[in-house]
Amino acid sequence: MTSHGTLGVAVIGTGRMGADHVRRLTDVTSGARVAAVVDIDAERVKGIADGIEGCAAYTDPAQAMADPGVNAVLIASPGPAHEAALLAAFEADLPVLCEKPLTPDAASALRVLEAEQKLGHRRVQVGFMRRYDREYMKLKALLDSGELGRTLMVHNRHRNAEVPPGYTNQMLINDSVVHEMDITRWLLDQEITAVTVLRPRPSGNAPEGLDDPQLVIFETEGGVLVDVEINVRCRFGYQVQAEAVCENGTARMGDVHDILVNHAGRWGGTIAPDYVERFEDAYDREVQAWVDATRRGEVTGPSVWDGYAAAAVCEAGVRAQAEGRRVEVELIERPALYRA
Template identity: 90%
Template sequence: MTQQGTLGVAVIGTGRMGADHVRRINDVISGARVAAVVDIDAERVKAIAGGIEGCAAYTDPAQAMADPGVDAVLIASPGPAHEAALLAAFEQDLPVLCEKPLTPDAASALRVLEAEQKLGHRRVQVGFMRRYDREYLKLKALLASGELGRPLMLHNRHRNASVLPGFTNAMLINDSVVHEMDVTRWLLDQEITAVTVLRPKASGNAPEGLDDPQFVIFETDGGALVDVEINVSCGFGYQVQAEAVCESGTARIGDIHDLLVNTAGRWGGTIAPDFVERFEDAYDRQVQAWVDATRRGEVTGPSTWDGYAAAAVCEAGVRAQAEGHRVEVELIDRPALYGS
């Protein structure tokens, strides 16, 4: 795809995230169009495609990828379907933006990693959108500058007002804390080597059967300690905060106060209701960056290695949670394709 051309994107999965990405490509970003939509619900994709000029509807991802109008793929289907879609994209040598998780477990992520290496070049950007959030980018730049010295600790808070029925303890790690796993690796430029999970007495707001909140601790190969408060039934909104404690100072993000109101003896602002609103700009920036890089013939952003590493840390986290003790992370050596 040349810089001048418009990127034809096949969006696989048209649930909440997929539909939002269709809207984003159609109405928000530049340089791309929705060339195809894919979902097992044939009526849904027909309805979506019918509202977009030149958009085809498919129920089979491989058929969509063979469409001559498709230049790239955005995977937003459920995690268990990602491996097959990624391998199909590799067969067509198509660039991919894959929503997290890369795959649901380390073994399948490793298969994807090995398949991409056989291509001899990167094709996948994983959708860890916090790397595109303006505040996280500022924190990353500050830490990379060395102005505050070596990072010693990283404190994270990750709070949801509530979760849907059926949310499990393992999902606390795989669906929520996975974001802190990725930003820890990215912000500190270190790998996570061990995970410990501690649990206070469950909140009265927690759904039956869910041990919420929990306190997760990471150790890194650079000697840093990282903690995560995961609290998915706090009741008051969606909050993501991080504070780096370094040798020569601290830096904190997540205290967003776009508008402060003083009235009737009180002051305050608003808290985002969910992740879609809180990280809307980050999602926009992520997809635009992917489109721009793809049109230049490049692949940037979180890699298949990052997706695999997150899956490996998740597995250690779920074990630590279930078994009640510290669990070491098992990682292969990083392949040369993904840098040092």
């Protein structure tokens, strides 16, 4: 770090998410600065670096990590590129915030898990930003308090207004429902043991080849049943809701994120257009928490184990979707490094 303790961050990947993190680190986050940006598009990355004082542009992640001004890495490149960048960061022993997915499949995630264990200490926080959302944090605190008794079921709704062309059934699981997979494990502090996927008749809004919506059901090791309505072309906005059904009551979040207005015989609020706006505050808190922990010499938040577990559940979900049956999740025993 610099003499003022400022964390110099290399942002790898400058697409929509990476560019938003560059803005966040520059304009919102305290205690950090963008020291380098990395992208295969040399012209694009140079244009970004030219607008940030003291920022260098690279097309090779390893070269950026060797920059003396870089103390930490934020990976926001496409998922297939994550493993190589993570292993390079381990070689340099640099702390990492890695956007989800950790890697695209359980086998590569397991390789990253094994590589981090060889370091003997955690280096990675995985970017499951919902854990930093105010409503989810309140729900987690309430469930942990035991006030409502044991959790028996959780109902989730995950709705997108639109998805880009080429969005597939597998992406419903790997890109969308993966968030419910992680948040379920975090809220309940239980692993998911099996996945079932049910398909109603498809919406008329669904493009050819996409079965939308779908109902995904998780079973947990503690006997909780969790369902997820995934609906990626609902047309009216981006909406994430969850309701925990417990022994002595229920708790629901996600209905209101803004003021409710009564006017001209009607009442209501607004619905966010996409995930970037809906979870903007969560992303801000996530990155600030990572910066603060890194400056203290700590690693907190979702771990490589969480990234691996999510990948394993995704694989079970994709199989359940394709085969039309209940599929059990295959996990290795959790290593000691990730038991806390």
